[in-house]
Amino acid sequence: MKKTLFISFTLLLFIACKEDQKRPVKEAEETVTESTKDSLAEIDITDKEPPKKSIQQIKEALHAKGFKTMEYVDDQSKDTVLMQQYFMVFIKNGAIRVQNEEEDAALQEAHVNHLKKMYAMGFADIIGPLVNDGEIRSITIYNVPTLKIADSLAKSDLMVKIGQLEVEIHPWWAIKGATLR
Numbered sequence: 001m002k003k004t005l006f007i008s009f010t011l012l013l014f015i016a017c018k019e020d021q022k023r024p025v026k027e028a029e030e031t032v033t034e035s036t037k038d039s040l041a042e043i044d045i046t047d048k049e050p051p052k053k054s055i056q057q058i059k060e061a062l063h064a065k066g067f068k069t070m071e072y073v074d075d076q077s078k079d080t081v082l083m084q085q086y087f088m089v090f091i092k093n094g095a096i097r098v099q100n101e102e103e104d105a106a107l108q109e110a111h112v113n114h115l116k117k118m119y120a121m122g123f124a125d126i127i128g129p130l131v132n133d134g135e136i137r138s139i140t141i142y143n144v145p146t147l148k149i150a151d152s153l154a155k156s157d158l159m160v161k162i163g164q165l166e167v168e169i170h171p172w173w174a175i176k177g178a179t180l181r
Contacts, residue, residue, distance in 0.1 A: 055082050058176060066145035070173070081175055086125070087142040087150035088172040092135050096163035110158040111165070115140065123153055126180075137165065147171065 053061075059069050059082055068085040098104045118124035122143065129138040142150040150169055159165040 055080050058082060062176075068145075069176070083173045084143075084176045086172050086174055087144060087147060088170050089140045089142060089150060089154045090136045090168040090170075091138045091140065091154075091157075091160075092166045092168060093137060094160070094163045094166045098164060107159050107162070107164060114157045118142070118153060141172065 055071065059071070062069050062084060069082055071080050071082050073079070074081050098107060115124065115127045118140070119127055124140050125143045126141040127138070130136055140154070142153060144150050144153065147169060151167070154160065154167040154169060157165065157167075160167055
């Protein structure tokens, strides 16, 4: 009998302790939940895209920086399309050719580094060589407001400075924000 009473008392004590523990945990969960809700209300955690600028806002920002733009209404979509003037630079063989392979390799490295720098600084948007043996070696599209700036940047290439390459620059229009596909 003592044994049964002891087991019953121990079981009752265990259940009572278990119930007491449930209440604070539940209250703590409610507190954490409420505090979390308050914190989340202050933070916007949705994956929203940044607000898109209107064509007019983009146009005004470009004009403020000296860029030329034009716009038209697309016949099919009826959307206004903004175009920007860029400068297409054709990099061509120059009159001076280096005969030494080491010097040629060093100049080529300097040329590539110049183009990488133009891209990194945001002045050149598209850069790439042509894979033929023609007069034009590569094309670079400069995203700058004037022909004078494009000319200055293109001619700051060491290979152009020494006459191994020449540049031919043409204004070129493209839809603002267009991508290659």
